Amino acid sequence: EDDMLEKLHHHGGDLMHKGMVDVSGDMTRHDEERLYRLISSHLHHTGSARAKEILDHWADYRPKFRKVMPREYRRALVDMERMKLAGGESVP
Template sequence: MVDLEPVKEEHELMEKLRHQSTDLEAHGRVDVMSDMTRFDAERLHQLIENHARYTNSARAREILENWESFLPKFRKVMPVEYRRALRELKESQEAAQAMAAAGE
C-alpha cells in the first residue's frame, strides 16, 4: 500500500530553480510544498525549521545543526495509489502542453 524511500536531495535542480525568479518565494526559497514528487529533503528541512521556530524544539535544532548525519535516518512514506495518480496527472498535463504547442 505504501513505499518507504530514502529522502533524496536534489542539489542541482534546487540551485537551478533558485536562480529562476518565477520559482522563488518571498524569502528566496523555491516552493517545494506544491510538488510532492520531488524536493523531499528541502521540504523536510523547511518543515523542521518551522517546527523549531514555532516550538523552540531543542531536538529540531539538533537535527538542523547536524543535517547531513540526520537526513539518511528519515524515510518518505509514499502511498502507491497516490504516486500513480500524480504520475497520471503529470502525463495528462504534458499531453495537454504538447497539444497546445502543436496548435491543436
C-alpha cells in the first residue's frame, strides 16, 4: 500500500512511521481511484470472482461503498478545513 501511495500520489513513507501520517492534505481525495486499485490488486493476486464482478460493473457497485473513519478523526479534518478557509484562525 505504501508503495502504491508513493507511486500514485507521492505520499509514501507514512506506513513506516507507525501510523503517524500527515493530515494536512486532503484525506478524502482520490478515494474512488484508491478503492478501484485496491480491488484490482485483490483480483490480480487472488483471482476473486467477486472482485471481477465489482470491477466489471463498477458504475453499479461504486455508489454502494462508504468511507468509514472514526468520528474524532473526521471532526479533526473538518476543523482543519474550517481553519484553512478562515485564514488560519482557531476554530471554537
